[in-house]
Amino acid sequence: SGVDRHRPDEGDPRRDPPRPAAVLEIAHRHPLIRQEPAGALPLGRITIGDSAIVHVPPDSATSRHMSAHIFRQYDIRGVADRDLSDELTRDLGRALGTFLSRLGGTRIAIGRDCRLSSPRLHGALTEGLLETGLTLVDIGVSPTPLMYFTVFDRDLDGGVQITGSHNPPQYNGLKMVLGGTTLSGPDIQELRKRIESGTFTEGSGKVNTA
Numbered sequence: 197s198g199v200d201r202h203r204p205d206e207g208d209p210r211r212d213p214p215r216p217a218a219v220l221e222i223a224h225r226h227p228l229i230r231q232e233p234a235g236a237l238p239l240g241r242i243t244i245g246d247s248a249i250v251h252v253p254p255d256s257a258t259s260r261h262m263s264a265h266i267f268r269q270y271d272i273r274g275v276a277d278r279d280l281s282d283e284l285t286r287d288l289g290r291a292l293g294t295f296l297s298r299l300g301g302t303r304i305a306i307g308r309d310c311r312l313s314s315p316r317l318h319g320a321l322t323e324g325l326l327e328t329g330l331t332l333v334d335i336g337v338s339p340t341p342l343m344y345f346t347v348f349d350r351d352l353d354g355g356v357q358i359t360g361s362h363n364p365p366q367y368n369g370l371k372m373v374l375g376g377t378t379l380s381g382p383d384i385q386e387l388r389k390r391i392e393s394g395t396f397t398e399g400s401g402k403v404n405t406a
Contacts, residue, residue: 223261240382268390270380273369280368282320289324291387292356294397296374301353303331305346307338308358313368317358329399335406340371346406347373
């Protein structure tokens with residue numbers, strides 16, 4: 197029907213307690229990561245080479261106003277003006293960039309459809325991805341299959357398409373591929389959890405046009 201409905205079993209970040217800080221947990225799992233003191237633990241920083249994983253307070257406005265129902269099995273989707281604010285879309289870019297960086301990836305394709313909300317989402321998503329240190333290959337306004345083609349043709353580490361797919365014009369969202377595999381299920385939920393925890397890789401990325 198094209199109408200998203202929230203299910204009680206999906207959880208609600210406005211009701212559920214924020215996820216604990218993951219800085220020490222990451223440091224224990226990765227002994228080569230060094231932790232740099234920066235005051236209290238929730239604002240701590242750990243670095244990997246030239247990049248850093250930074251924790252910001254989880255009770256941010258983004259976390260409070262994020263709707264869990266947009267994180268679906270095979271994509272992220274909602275009513276653009278209601279569910280996908282600039283702040284959330286930027287954090288989605290930061291979460292996706294962190295996910296890819298943690299897998300060792302550095303380059304990602306980004307494309308968008310021709311919906312009226314897509315330029316706004318593209319700007320916010322690009323900003324978030326760049327803040328994690330990735331190199332973006334911007335393919336501009338394009339169909340989703342071209343994003344997949346670009347990932348494989350240029351041997352990129354991942355790709356993301358801003359698209360509402362078959363849904364009504366007020367909808368929009370993200371389809372993502374990492375390491376040659378479509379992001380789905382638990383991996384998409386991991387993006388939500390990372391936004392809730394506020395733990396992101398930090399770097400300085402750049403944009404290349406296709």
